[in-house]
Amino acid sequence: MSVAISVQNLGYVYSDGTVALEDVNMEVYEGERVVIAGPNGAGKTTLLLHLNGILRSTEGEVEVFGRSLKRLRREEIIRDVGLVFQDPDDQLFMPTLFDDLAFGPVNLGLKEEEVRKRVKEALSILGLSGYENRCPHHLSYGEKKKASLAAIISMEPKILVLDEPTANLDPRSRAELIEIIKELNEREGITIVVATHDINAVPELADRVYVLNRRIIAEGTPGEIFNDAALLRDNNLEVPEVYKLFEVLRCFGYPCEELPLSIDDAVAELTRTINERHIHLHIHEHTHEDVNRIRSKYEHHG
Amino acid sequence: MSVAISVQNLGYVYSDGTVALEDVNMEVYEGERVVIAGPNGAGKTTLLLHLNGILRSTEGEVEVFGRSLKRLRREEIIRDVGLVFQDPDDQLFMPTLFDDLAFGPVNLGLKEEEVRKRVKEALSILGLSGYENRCPHHLSYGEKKKASLAAIISMEPKILVLDEPTANLDPRSRAELIEIIKELNEREGITIVVATHDINAVPELADRVYVLNRRIIAEGTPGEIFNDAALLRDNNLEVPEVYKLFEVLRCFGYPCEELPLSIDDAVAELTRTINERHIHLHIHEHTHEDVNRIRSKYEHHG
């Protein structure tokens, strides 16, 4: 697989002296889905703004498909990398949805016909067909969030970078958005980079996770990351509830090597294990101690 | 127990014709913790704005401690009912934290000495002592969220109404805030009303839950509400992951009548059941069907 994004020794200091990033190294491969996890203020948004050249640091290097962003014009970068902002109101700045979706393609210098085609496609991918003439301020939050993704999709980027795509959404809108992102990756082969602290979305959205807290603290598959309790605790991150519960079950004698991260994982795991042998749950002498250790591991206060 | 808040046949229509509330009936008892759950746009915020008289509807009635809000002045209402907004930035608009916390008490016409005392107390309850001269705008999101709660606490309301207190917080801040709300209820006896769609916080925060979707759809203990899958699905609400998992376990033969809602519940449940008898997990003929039924029950899309 070829490297889509490569970040080398990146550092960034805001003009007021806040050190937001320090010596960040990261690689994203083509067709991969990478999640950048980290607590509030970790520098996730700052990092994403570097990936399409909005912020340009003097320290370190960002390369997209092997070409340094320093040597590329803005127009060339945004053909490859599309960035979806967290607050959809920041991104929907045109008076109608059509204008908004057409804004990127028009700036890329595409022909009118092509622009119209792309707008139509993007709307249909997001399930917003027929919304062309709606004003953003008459949309619900979930619809705005989808519209802001559509406005990037219409530019047909090879890499899609999303800042907290699931924040503030209710369960249905959240599930829909995750589904759309997954499909973009699978069907269109778009490389996905997501920054989030919605930990329950990580198993669904990530092939690989980087934990960021000003610097890159860790890298690995979701399973590897969630296995490292100390890491999570130090960086103020959660573990999916399912994972916690299986840790508890293990104390009661459930045999399990890789702890599942989602309900679907759990069902597969249960089916597999039980097919091999019957499971007895029981209380050992040290069960209670073990359980207490797990509980205190995840207590965030104190 | 005496009734703290009573809402009778409340309806509200926004000036653009959006019907936000219809025939809402609700009662909150003194010292109780009530959660109002419902999807985006259900009217939660609109309902909360009625509880302290910011919105006054012509349709229906809101009573606080037996007195109709229609006949009370704003000043009298806010002595009893304090409302914490979802976005802390909406609430913090003074140049220093001290000014912000003093704003409410000053408006209530309290003496300077009393104001200072209350500010100090509120800061210490929220663990923000020493922050008096900080500018709220420059605090981290978690700190802002606490500060906005402190700014209401300093008014010493008997009833505390919170809109999405846990939204957008990282796990540590979230756990801290839940703890503080619980303590305010237990130690100071403050009645708590919380609107949220963070379903994992419900078991911890609620004695009783109202499900709102323009009208009151259901009322009950958290356990009762989560037991009603159709209700949740129709109203676009989630179920705690732990609950889902135990439903799955039940298909594999785990004997369980009341499904646990949180990890702590789960540990208690496991310990109790296993102490009674050993548990065998196994696959029946209909296990897979059952599991699939549960999974599709919680699929929000499609």
Place this chain on the structure above:
Amino acid sequence: MVHISDGILSLPVLAAGWAITAVLIAVALWWSKRKGSIAEEIPKLSVMTAAFFVASLVHIAVGPTSVHLILCGLVGIMLGILAYPAIFIGLLLQAFLFGHGGVTVLGVNTVDMGIPALVAYGIFKAGNKLTPSKSMTSKASILGALAGGIAVALAVSLTAGMLYTLGEEYAWAIKALILYHIPIIVIEAIIAGSVVAFLARVKPELIGG
């Protein structure tokens, strides 16, 4: 309100208003282009203009009536030279969306409010240079109040001047206009002082600090 409605002024005054406004907008945009890319200024200026538009919707009771805020001093202090096009856009939207002011008098009204904004900017900048920097906040609040108050007073004078071009017969109408605005000048000065003090503490770059 210092807006003059449509249908009052004469053709030469209207024409002069449009001419001055056209020239000043062109100069302001040329000036900021010279300093750097206009691509950066336009979105930022637009959002700030929207903020001023919203702020000017706040109305405050004065005696039996209520008044909308004018805030031209603050626009100047925060936006500098670009205050002029910002005010033009704000007034255009007020005329189109609310019917406040008018279409034909847009040029004149922009002069009435835009020139005071530029003056406020000058006062604030000069004041900052001249006074030794003691307490940042209290200095900002005094300068802000001064610039804000003077800007509104100037706006009222300019409006009165426009009416005066109609002839002596309007003397009483002009007096009524001035009288009506005296409390507004005070209100605006207090608010401008408070806003500037706030910004000096929370976001100094907004007032060029």
Place this chain on the structure above:
Amino acid sequence: MIEYPEIDRYASLDSPLHRFDPRAKLIAFLSLIFSIVLVPDLKVAFIGLLFAVFMLILSRIPLTFVFHYLEWVAIFILSFFVILIFTFPGEEIARFYLLSITAEGLYTGSLITVRAFSALILIFPMIGTMRFDTTIKALYRLRVPGSLVQMLMFTYRYIFVLMDEFQSIWTAMESRGFQLRSNFYALSTIGKALGMLFVRSYERAERVYQAMCSRGYTGNPRTLVEFDIRMKDYLLAVSIMGFAVSLHIASFTGVI
């Protein structure tokens, strides 16, 4: 509660004016407005007012909506009228205690009022019969300078966002017992709330700029506009402009 500026609430109705080409409509009505406000003769101005009302009725925009919109401005214009009729020097025709109404005052006051109301009313058939973004695009097509058109577009969009934001700040203040009075405490508190609005807007402005850059914004206005001007649009525009000119011919020659 502040209300959204929704002059285009009835843009989706259907009427000859709704079907009028946006550019032709703007040009025609702007000429008409400029013409009416400069009419020197009361009778002719009154004909202009009648025409404005006719256009309003033709546009099918509900009158209740128009009245609600005009409330504020009407008070302002009428108070100017009252001041003028009592203070304008000239021949006295009526008397209330100490105050006297003059013929010149009555004439000038009425002239100004009629002209002002005509201009106001014409805003509705002109702007209220199309969505506001269409108005902006029409201005763009009429070669209003690009920077101004863009500012108009973005400012219009963010008015709604910032109104919501300020409304929330305001509600939060009220729920902590703040009352709007015209004393020093209340005014300086409003100043802080406005300060907060400006700070948040400034930070948003930065993000909006970044979002625009991410989509290739270079400062040039480039949007797709589809307008289709036809013969009947020319005819309608020419007749409205003809009416505008004839008003002045009428008052110059004194036919009416």
